[in-house]
Amino acid sequence: MEASRRNVVIPAHVWTPWFSLFGAFSGFDRVDDCYQDMTGRIFALETGLSSDPPMNWRLSSLDRYTLVSNSDSHSSWPWRIGREANVFKLDEFTYDDVVEAIRSKDAERFLFTIETYPEYGKYHWTGHRSCGVSVPPGEAISLGNVCPVCRRRMTKGVEQRVEELADRPRGFTPVGVPGYRRLLPLSEVIQTILGVNYPGVQKVWAVYNALISRFGNEYSVLLDAPFDEMAEIVDPRIAEAVIRIREERVRLTPGYDGVYGQVRIFEDEEAEGLMEKRGSDRASGEAGRRQRSLTDYI
Template sequence: MEASQGLRIILDGHIHSKYSRATSKDMNIRNIARFAKVKGLNVVATGDFTHPGWLKELKETLKPSSFEGLYQPAENEENVYFMVTTEVCTISSFEGKPRRIHHVIWVPSLEVAEQISEALSAYGDLEADGRPTLNMEPPELVERVTEVSSDNLVFPAHAWTPWFSLFGAFSGFDRLKDCYQDMTGRIYALETGLSSDPPMNWRVSELDRLAIISNSDSHSFWPWRLGREANVFELPEPSYKAIVNALKSKDNRRFLFTIETDPAYGKYHWTGHRNCGVSMPAREAVKAGGICPVCGRRMTQGVEERVEELADRPEGFKPPGKPGFVHLIPLSEIIATSLGLENPQDRRVW
């Protein structure tokens, strides 16, 4: 990619490596770069820099690019650039309730990643998982990360999913400020997750000052997973700082729109009980009192219902100046459906 009058950048800023649980063993830089190019991404996350094994591989397989803060594969020229990222899980307690929250961290270099890993190693075993569990409170995480460099970015991952998220029904918070407390001012973005989209987040006025971003959280390099959600920028000079500054400034001339999977496709969009094959929209779930009509046990509260609980605006409200969005379905899934196939991995699709 060349920096000229303005460069269109499509970024997937949250994925995982082979060092994360339930992730393809072939999730390496070569495969990520190859299929990111197929997908149409030109910047993609490394994921998992906190894992010592993956950080070592990143140092061996990436080289600095001509664009500050972005890297290229050392052994091929796929014209795909990498941003150094990770996801961590903090475990703490708030108002007598355990809180397990996932956060994404972006950094401008592998050297900074190494410094952060060293700082966070005091809070948990970084070798146990590509997405490590840390015994610390969210504001402490933000403080530790941003004191290494003010260029580092921390934001809540898949903010609405029932488990392990900022607003999650089971172990999350009702307010952004309750989670990040005195460090809330250092939070500049929020990740929608597959089960929500920007319009759902616009209904919560507390989130107005944040950039609403979307990423795949992919555990596989296949194009129907990688980049299924992404962020589109137009920047005069592509760099890590240019991307982060576009988010911090909320400049919709630079941060143009997000690419979204329709939330209805998300696993946690509706309230339900998987074991009983029950799934229902928010209004029906409220009428049912959250109780499964088959077995009588409490259902998993879906993202749609959770948004209804916390929303202080009507459906359809859009704050002024927000970037746009588009709902897309992976081409491989459309082809598979047209051929009567259940699996987009089927060779007949490709």
């Protein structure tokens, strides 16, 4: 059996601590150190959930690689599929055209990547899951990466690993490369607003399916759906949450040592205000639709 010369290899989730290219436990600080004489065949890197393009742009050694985002699915749960993706604008959508758009880093054909917020990823910060300890890079370094509770070694997070290898400041942006958009899975957004512990319950999927039926697919909801149109069919808190995530107006508690990050979309009083407004609007609408009597005309 022979391998086709059209096959390509793109290293995946390159910052994950375990078994990845730059992972804290991999032992490699450069692509060349890992792939040696095969390095020249690699032209793209997949960034993983716990990092995004701005984090990778801080390493000048990665300038020659195109950054792509793909969400691997380790389970059969549908909400794990498509959390990250690549958006192309191609005359023909063929394997060769996709590969060439990635290889050339052509921002007119490879438009942008869809990213989760890196804090959402399971290894963004350094920490120790068993003790519930999670710390940012500076604090982790001051602790010697040792858990302050049990004195065992913590799992080094992606943000700390990037800090170790970066030769550019935060905020550096290269010219002429594909862009990116930050989103979160729609089912998990709905789960958060409804206050349930699991996105697979019927309560979540009833709302999810209502939005998909109206707007066609999950990305159309997350990227383009107007607030007013969403609020016509679902709780306005969910509509507002989608807008805030789209506009990057949310806060996240970073994930660590295999624990997903937690998103905070509203302060308590904000959510209550939206519900009160919904009740007021509904009451006004019902009053406007009530059957008129003769006294209305006197």
